[in-house]
Amino acid sequence: MSLVEKIKSKEARLAVIGLGYVGLPLLVEFGRAGFHTVGIDIDAEKVRQINDSVSYIKDVSDEALGDVVKSGHVSATTDFSVLADVDTVNICVPTPLRKTRDPDISYIVSAVDEIAKYLHDNQLIILESTTYPGTTEEVILTRLQSDHFRVGENLFLAFSPERVDPGNPDFNTKNIPKVVGGITQACTEVASLLYSATLVTIVPVSTAKVAETVKLLENTFRSVNIGLVNEIALMCNKMDIDVWEVIRAAATKPFGFMAFYPGPGLGGHCIPIDPFYLSWKAKLSGFEARFIELAGQINGSMPEYVVSRVVEALNEEEKSVKGSRIVIVGVAYKADIDDIRESPALDVIELLCRRGANVVYHDSYVAEGHGKLEGIESIELDDAALASCDCAVVVTGHKGVDYDALLEKVPVLVDTRNVYSGVKSDKIYRL
Numbered sequence: 001m002s003l004v005e006k007i008k009s010k011e012a013r014l015a016v017i018g019l020g021y022v023g024l025p026l027l028v029e030f031g032r033a034g035f036h037t038v039g040i041d042i043d044a045e046k047v048r049q050i051n052d053s054v055s056y057i058k059d060v061s062d063e064a065l066g067d068v069v070k071s072g073h074v075s076a077t078t079d080f081s082v083l084a085d086v087d088t089v090n091i092c093v094p095t096p097l098r099k100t101r102d103p104d105i106s107y108i109v110s111a112v113d114e115i116a117k118y119l120h121d122n123q124l125i126i127l128e129s130t131t132y133p134g135t136t137e138e139v140i141l142t143r144l145q146s147d148h149f150r151v152g153e154n155l156f157l158a159f160s161p162e163r164v165d166p167g168n169p170d171f172n173t174k175n176i177p178k179v180v181g182g183i184t185q186a187c188t189e190v191a192s193l194l195y196s197a198t199l200v201t202i203v204p205v206s207t208a209k210v211a212e213t214v215k216l217l218e219n220t221f222r223s224v225n226i227g228l229v230n231e232i233a234l235m236c237n238k239m240d241i242d243v244w245e246v247i248r249a250a251a252t253k254p255f256g257f258m259a260f261y262p263g264p265g266l267g268g269h270c271i272p273i274d275p276f277y278l279s280w281k282a283k284l285s286g287f288e289a290r291f292i293e294l295a296g297q298i299n300g301s302m303p304e305y306v307v308s309r310v311v312e313a314l315n316e317e318e319k320s321v322k323g324s325r326i327v328i329v330g331v332a333y334k335a336d337i338d339d340i341r342e343s344p345a346l347d348v349i350e351l352l353c354r355r356g357a358n359v360v361y362h363d364s365y366v367a368e369g370h371g372k373l374e375g376i377e378s379i380e381l382d383d384a385a386l387a388s389c390d391c392a393v394v395v396t397g398h399k400g401v402d403y404d405a406l407l408e409k410v411p412v413l414v415d416t417r418n419v420y421s422g423v424k425s426d427k428i429y430r431l
């Protein structure tokens with residue numbers, strides 16, 4: 001049976017490598033669509049939890065995972081030899097930056113080296129990890145093709161960017177349109193077929209390179225626009241203009257304007273990182289991506305600006321940062337999720353600690369001792385705990401926090417969220 005026929009009849013056996021925020025939801029969607037799918041991760045604890053129907057990703061419920069595990073459609077393993085029996089492989093491993101801001105594609109390379117060991121005729125390999133234009137062709141194809149394996153004939157290779165937005169109640173892996181670009185037209189077609197058996201909308205493009213660049217354009221668009229509005233916020237502060245009122249009024253224009261809001265800086269695995277994948281690759285072609293660099297500088301300076309607002313707020317109370325007890329409210333990179341990767345709250349905490357503040361935090365979604373928060377005490381926002389706080393800094397906040405009550409219980413509140421609460425008070429300092 002051909003690969004196309006196997007996918008159409010759902011007899012194709014699927015694999016997903018890397019079972020994090022991107023890979024686990026995809027694994028479950030494939031299982032729900034009726035495919036037998038195996039998840040592979042180097043983290044044995046994640047593998048154990050999946051096989052026990054315990055989800056560690058908020059957007060995937062234990063129930064949804066349990067359904068596909070119990071029906072026998074989904075399982076997980078640390079053993080890459082299962083690749084010998086699968087027809088398709090989706091790669092969803094991390095793509096961080098090195099300290100020098102160069103792309104670190106070592107996770108992709110190590111996954112592809114495993115795939116190469118078990119490669120067999122008519123396998124479809126799809127890269128979903130965000131990366132620079134050319135990775136699929138230059139890094140993966142070169143490792144997999146040979147005199148025997150010819151792309152578009154008995155080896156199919158494509159890139160399809162993941163657009164998942166953790167915590168978004170309206171858009172999820174299934175209903176977010178999926179861009180797909182293959183190395184050849186046949187690769188695009190077979191990869192599109194796989195996704196169309198599972199997801200609602202497929203957007204085929206002509207090449208893998210285009211698909212890789214689509215994702216980087218989307219994230220660069222956000223980074224640059226956030227950088228622009230953050231610069232406008234800094235400017236308005238100097239000129240004593242309420243930036244929130246300006247944005248609210250501008251947003252009434254029914255065309256040609258899209259509102260972005262100032263915030264404490266970028267966070268998460270995507271927007272602070274991905275644009276540098278593009279600028280790095282552009283540099284190799286002799287092109288300097290100036291917007292990306294500038295937005296990175298402005299957005300990266302926002303935690304310092306937050307701290308300057310804290311200094312101003314405490315100053316009004318005739319207090320110094322040194323020795324003040326400051327509670328950070330919301331430490332995940334955005335509200336209502338448990339992901340603290342690249343969170344600007346971590347920078348704000350570090351800067352305040354360096355200036356001698358006694359920093360504690362509250363975030364119902366993020367447990368004490370989690371990653372870089374080690375050593376920072378987590379508190380409840382109750383009267384007893386807040387009585388000793390000199391200032392609250394709402395970095396990303398989260399639902400369930402009563403901000404009016406918080407305002408009454410602390411001397412000053414610095415609100416850096418990228419949403420306008422509407423509450424007016426001399427005790428609130430905004431960006």
Ligand SMILES: NC(=O)c1ccc[n+]([C@@H]2O[C@H](COP(=O)([O-])OP(=O)(O)OC[C@H]3O[C@@H](n4cnc5c(N)ncnc54)[C@H](O)[C@@H]3O)[C@@H](O)[C@H]2O)c1
Pocket residue numbers: 017018019020021022023040041042043046092093094095107110111128129130131162163164165166269270
């Ligand atoms: N998180 C998001 O919101 C999001 C959105 C769009 C795109 N992306 C992109 O998707 C990719 C994955 O991101 P994520 O947030 O899911 O990362 P993650 O860290 O949550 O998950 C990655 C998983 O891959 C595993 N892993 C690492 N190396 C491996 C290997 N060699 N073999 C098997 N497993 C391995 C890790 O143990 C981890 O479980 C990244 O390129 C990211 O930029 C993420």
